[in-house]
Amino acid sequence: MTRRLIVRPAAEADVVEAFRWYEARSPGLGAEFIRELEACFARIETNPEIYAEQYRHARRALLRRFPYAVFYVIQPDTVDVIACFHARRAPRRWRARV
Secondary structure, three states: OOOEEEEEEEHHHHHHHHHHHHHHOOOHHHHHHHHHHHHHHHHHHHHHHHHHHOOOEEEEEEEEOOHHHHHEEOOOEEEEEEEEEEOOHHHHHHOOOO
């Protein structure tokens, strides 16, 4: 069963912030970040249980090229992306979203 992937508003804000940061460093790098993020979303949507639970029922998928992690929760009909954080940020920030 394929669940629909939903990016919550707080996670969308995380993505916009990261995109702007990368794009300010080098034009086009933000677009590369988005492509890598979309590939990660596709892996999650295809097989959401492949990644281990990190906190409560939240799971973490790491981007391959960028030091970011996607945190998500599997629901009966959807996969809810709750955060997209730099891997070195304090975990309390994303845990408050679970």
